[in-house]
Amino acid sequence: xxxxxxxxxxxxxxxxxxxxxxxxxxxxxxxxxxxxxxxxxxxxxxxxxxxxxxxxxxxxxxxxxxxxxxxxxxxxxxxxxxxxxxxxxxxxxxxxxxxxxxxxxxxxxxxxxxxxxxxxxxxxxxxxxxxxxxxxxxxxxxxxxxxxxxxxxxxxxxxxxxxxxxxxxxxxxxxxxxxxxxxxxxxxxxxxxxxxxxxxxxxxxxxxxxxxxxxxxxxxxxxxxxxxxxxxxxxxxxxxxxxxxxxxxxxxxxxxxxxxxxxxxxxxxxxxxxxxxxxxxxxxxxxxxxxxxxxxxxxxxxxxxxxxxxxxxxxxxxxxxxxxxxxxxxxxxxxxxxxxxxxxxxxxxxxxxxxxxxxxxxxxxxxxxxxxxxxxxxxxxxxxxxxxxxxxxxxxxxxxxxxxxxxxxxxxxxxxxxxxxxxxxxxxxxxxxxxxxxxxxxxxxxxxxxxxxxxxxxxxxxxxxxxxxxxxxxxxx
Amino acid sequence: xxxxxxxxxxxxxxxxxxxxxxxxxxxxxxxxxxxxxxxxxxxxxxxxxxxxxxxxxxxxxxxxxxxxxxxxxxxxxxxxxxxxxxxxxxxxxxx
Numbered sequence: 354x355x356x357x358x359x360x361x362x363x364x365x366x367x368x369x370x371x372x373x374x375x376x377x378x379x380x381x382x383x384x385x386x387x388x389x390x391x392x393x394x395x396x397x398x399x400x401x402x403x404x405x406x407x408x409x410x411x412x413x414x415x416x417x418x419x420x421x422x423x424x425x426x427x428x429x430x431x432x433x434x435x436x437x438x439x440x441x442x443x444x445x446x447x448x449x450x451x452x453x454x455x456x457x458x459x460x461x462x463x464x465x466x467x468x469x470x471x472x473x474x475x476x477x478x479x480x481x482x483x484x485x486x487x488x489x490x491x492x493x494x495x496x497x498x499x500x501x502x503x504x505x506x507x508x509x510x511x512x513x514x515x516x517x518x519x520x521x522x523x524x525x526x527x528x529x530x531x532x533x534x535x536x537x538x539x540x541x542x543x544x545x546x547x548x549x550x551x552x553x554x555x556x557x558x559x560x561x562x563x564x565x566x567x568x569x570x571x572x573x574x575x576x577x578x579x580x581x582x583x584x585x586x587x588x589x590x591x592x593x594x595x596x597x598x599x600x601x602x603x604x605x606x607x608x609x610x611x612x613x614x615x616x617x618x619x620x621x622x623x624x625x626x627x628x629x630x631x632x633x634x635x636x637x638x639x640x641x642x643x644x645x646x647x648x649x650x651x652x653x654x655x656x657x658x659x660x661x662x663x664x665x666x667x668x669x670x671x672x673x674x675x676x677x678x679x680x681x682x683x684x685x686x687x688x689x690x691x692x693x694x695x696x697x698x699x700x701x702x703x704x705x706x707x708x709x710x711x712x713x714x715x716x717x718x719x720x721x722x723x724x725x726x727x728x729x730x731x732x733x734x735x736x737x738x739x740x741x742x743x744x745x746x747x748x749x750x751x752x753x754x755x756x757x758x759x760x761x762x763x764x765x766x767x768x769x770x771x772x773x774x775x776x777x778x779x780x781x782x783x784x785x786x787x788x789x790x791x792x793x794x795x796x797x798x799x800x801x802x803x804x805x806x807x808x809x810x811x812x813x814x815x816x817x818x819x820x821x822x823x824x825x826x827x828x829x830x
Numbered sequence: 831x832x833x834x835x836x837x838x839x840x841x842x843x844x845x846x847x848x849x850x851x852x853x854x855x856x857x858x859x860x861x862x863x864x865x866x867x868x869x870x871x872x873x874x875x876x877x878x879x880x881x882x883x884x885x886x887x888x889x890x891x892x893x894x895x896x897x898x899x900x901x902x903x904x905x906x907x908x909x910x911x912x913x914x915x916x917x918x919x920x921x922x923x924x925x
Contacts (some may be wrong), residue, residue, distance in 0.1 A: 394895045549885045562883050591890040592883065597893030668844060675845070677921055679910035684922070695845075695921040703847030709845060716863060717854055718844040719832070729867070734880030736873050741881055773859060776868060790884020816884070 356381035357518040359577040364521055365423050368415070375415075375426030378521075379408035379470050382428045386472070392500060392665060394492045395514040397433045398441055399473035401417040404428060414468070423578055425468030430520035432511045433474035434481055434554040435566065437461050440471075444557050445489035446479045448674050448681045448705030458555020459590065460524060460566050460583040467582060472520050475510030478672065479707045481531055481559045482801055484779045487770045495766070496539060498803050502763040505535030511569045511806045512539040515742035522570040522579060526556055528563045529659055529784025530758070532804050533795035537758035537807025540797045542824070543569045544576045545783075547814045548790030549594040551580075552587030552708045560666035561592075563659075563787040573824040580817060597815050606704050606826055609819070611637055611644045612751035616652035617782055623761045629799035629806045630757045647751060649743040655785040656734050659718050660777060662788070668717030671710065678702025712773060741789040744811075754811040754824060757782050758795045762804035782809060792817045796824045831861045 356378050359367070367373045383401055383648070390396055411426035428754040431437060434444045436454035438461075443449045457465065465471075478488035486509030494509045496502040497517040504513040508525030512535035515523050525532040527545035536543025544567045550567045558564060568579035613634060618627060637644050645750040676697045685699040692700075720729040747754060760775050760781060769776040769804035786793045791814060796808040808827060812820040832840075837857040841848045848856065904917075913920035 452910060453906060455903050455910065502831045546883075548883075549887075588892075592885070592887055594885065651873070654870060654873055654889070660863060660867055661870070676912065678919060679907075684912045692922070694924055697922060698845040699847035702845060708897075709851075711848070712856065712859060714844050714846060715837070715840050716860060719836075719840045719860065719864075722840065722843060729870075729878055732870055732873075732875060734882060735875040735878040736870055737881040738878050739873065741884060758924070770844040774862060777863075788881075788884070 355518070357385045359521065360571045361423065361427055361521055361578055362572075364427050364548070368426050369421050372764045374468060375408040376405065378426065379404050379428050379472070382472055382520060389519060390519055392495065392519055393497055393513050393519070394473055394494045395510040395517065395519060396430070396473045397443060397445065397476050397491055397510065400440055400471055404470050404472050405439070407468070411468050411470070422467040424464055424522065424582055426470060427521050428470040428472045429464070430472050430475045430511055430514045430523040431461070432477055432508050432523070432525045434463060434477055434526060434557045435524055437471060437474070440474060442474065442557070443491070444480045445477045446710065447490045447492055448701070450490075450681060452680050454554065459552035461555065463583055475508070475514055475523060477510055478507035479710050480557065480757070481507040481526055481528055482590050482709045482713055484530070484534060484666070484776055485764070485770065486510060486535075487766065488707060490707050492665055493766060496763045498540060498805060499763065501765055502804070503538070505538035505759070505763065505767055507531040507535075507830070508569060509535045512536050512541055513819065515541045515569050515571060522568060522575055522690065524566060525569045526566050527787065528559050529663065529787050530780040532567045533758050533783050533793060533809060534780060535808070536795040537797070538763040538805065540800070540805030541569055541571060542573050542576050543567065543791050543795040544580055544817070544821075545786065546580060546817060547792040549592050550584045550596060550792070550815065550817070552585070552590040554587055554589035558670040560663040561670060562599040562666060563663060573794070573821055573828050576794070577821045578656070579764060606822065607640065607642060609642055609752040609753060609823065611642060612647040612747055612754045613644060614649045614652065614747070614754055614756060615646050617756040621760050621778070621781070622757060625801040626757050626759070626761060626806050629801070630755070630808055633798045633808050633827060635754055636827075647747050647754070649747060649785070651736065651739045651743050652785060655740055655788060656777060656781055658733045658736045658740065659784045659788060660716070661729050662737060664713040664717030665720050666717070666729050667713045668721065671706070671714055674702065674705060676705070681705040690692075702793065709773070730786060737788050739784055744789045744791060748813045752816070752819060754810070756809045756811065757814045758807040758809040762801050762806055786811055790814060792820055794820045794824045794828050798827055832857060832864065
């Protein structure tokens with residue numbers, strides 16, 4: 354077994370027994386990146402100096418400290434939309450190509466305090482807008498299971514880095530499926546926490562009512578470890594909340610009631626994916642766990658609802674990139690002397706933003722503009738209520754819901770990028786969860802030839818503990 | 831369906847410079863996406879309250895006083911701006 358194969362738990366064991374040093378572990382990952390990332394392109398920047406500094410610091414402290422935190426000395430990768438002080442943070446956008454983060458995101462502060470080692474920043478669709486990582490302004494990440502296919506997105510760099518052992522674990526963000534879908538396509542574990550469970554401070558905002566940071570890991574146990582570390586109320590994010598006391602030990606799986614929403618098994622789903630998901634659900638029946646078909650009647654409206662609410666929030670959030678405060682600006686150019694303020698806005702944003710970012714800004718601006726607000730935005734917010742209520746009704750009958758994560762396994766690079774609507778449809782099973790603010794896990798449960806397939810476990814708000822317990826069951830079986 | 835004029839108007843509202851080819855492209859693409867979104871008209875929303883956030887949060891207050899920032903943060907922020915003068919971010923004149 355190579356050092357880079359280790360899970361967080363395994364690496365921690367070896368570190369505390371002094372079988373390995375953090376420096377050895379960190380160097381093993383840096384060498385792996387050197388060896389593989391030319392082909393996979395999961396990293397936008399590798400922070401070797403910072404990683405080696407943090408690893409040495411851990412090694413010098415380990416003999417003195419009594420209690421060693423489980424994340425201490427263990428290397429991770431961070432999606433390049435989460436701020437790490439002193440490192441570039443580009444959001445895979447030209448408009449932030451040379452932007453240096455002036456402070457740490459709260460999740461980064463938390464893992465730094467535990468002594469984690471940061472290997473670098475991973476690729477994504479520009480500002481996390483996409484489902485394939487092809488919308489990055491800098492490079493296209495490849496799926497480690499098949500280099501002609503996408504890793505999913507938008508946290509494609511993070512998922513591919515975990516799958517190819519180029520980090521022990523990674524952080525991603527999920528607005529409409531951006532942790533779960535790439536985790537599913539790359540055959541790793543991804544957790545999208547309940548909205549509010551993890552602070553968004555220092556995560557560049559895409560759609561603020563939907564965004565949430567979460568872990569991408571090799572095992573469910575690792576996802577649980579990272580989630581426990583990064584969650585909790587943060588005065589710097591007023592939408593963050595303290596987690597209710599969780600029942601974590603000896604949760605009896607047999608007492609669970611499971612629902613399977615029928616609307617997630619119609620039209621467009623790959624027969625191979627459906628077969629794998631159905632087989633997984635059967636395993637629960639063998640354990641005598643109650644499984645029943647339920648209905649989420651507004652499911653078919655989730656995607657349309659999302660494509661009003663998300664771009665509306667995008668158009669407001671991306672207004673800050675104006676060529677005045679930071680990032681790409683035509684006013685840095687010599688000929689800008691004669692330009693007026695309006696031209697600085699127009700040209701900086703034209704040249705700085707990629708196509709998908711501009712498309713969503715346009716869509717959102719339209720939906721919020723005079724005369725259309727009620728027809729689009731307000732209507733979508735009301736449909737969002739109905740989608741949320743569908744889940745509330747379902748959860749009055751069952752504890753968890755099981756669905757596919759993605760209708761297909763990893764698709765070919767270039768296959769969907771020319772048609773925005775086709776690309777949007779690849780998030781059809783993950784979007785409703787964000788609209789309702791629920792927690793959901795993607796756990797690998799099978800393969801179609803070489804391509805992994807993930808199962809989605811959706812729970813009530815703040816039921817991450819139960820979701821993770823069931824996730825461990827699927828991982829074992 | 832949105833017209834070319836509407837597409838130009840939206841780009842102006844969004845402070846987004848677009849070439850005329852892009853205006854044409856976005857006009858077609860946005861129309862296609864908006865056609866898909868008209869699906870929402872099928873839903874009966876009478877008497878339904880809108881959801882802006884999935885969790886209900888009350889107004890959250892903080893003390894109305896300035897907090898000193900670290901010198902490093904100030905340095906990073908000023909250095910990130912395209913134009914600076916005497917420790918302030920410089921902006922083109924607006925009058």
